[in-house]
Amino acid sequence: MDFKQIQELIKIINKSNIGEITLEEKDFKITIKQKEDHITQVVSSPSAVLPTYVSEAAARPAAAQETAAEKAKPAAEPKAENLITIKSPMIGTFYRRPSPDKPIFAEVGDDVNPGKVVCIIEAMKLFNEIESEVSGKIVKILVDDASPVEYDQPLFLVEPN
Secondary structure, three states: OOHHHHHHHHHHHHHOOOOEEEEEEOOEEEEEEOOOOOOOOOOOOOOOOOOOOOOHHHHHHHHHHHHHHHHOOOOOOOOHHHOEEEEOOOOEEEEOOOOOOOOOOOOOOOEEOOOOEEEEEEEOOEEEEEEOOOOEEEEEEOOOOOEEEOOOOEEEEEEEO
16 A cells, blocks of 8 residues: 555545544555544533622723733734635644755745645655645745644645735
8 A cells, every 4th residue: 555545545534434444454554543523611600790809890801801802813814715725745744944054935925836845744754845736825824843743734824816
């Protein structure tokens, strides 16, 4: 079984309800498991009466901080509906540059075309150049340099031309 077949198998498993599959050939065995989504449910009851030791004036600044935080969100954020996502084709370590002394492949605001290298993913001591398959402008980098990435994890958001 080659790498492309394994990738296709992973795609099929991700789109299905299969939790785990194991394939065995002569001297080859592979097990693919889907991630379990752990849902944490937090239940809280609203407090209608403030405790006597907390004055209303002390409670107001917290509300003011919430509204200030909401206003601090950037309004120029591009609409997600028209953005294209460049995803990781493999599991590995994400790098934005070919080596520490070389320039970064792609920055926010850079134009990319199909075939332009946007990052490198190291997998089992092999450095794989990841090329853009779309034409547009990079509006957001979703992964930190030298951090691990999963298969099909979003790496970049691109606004198409």
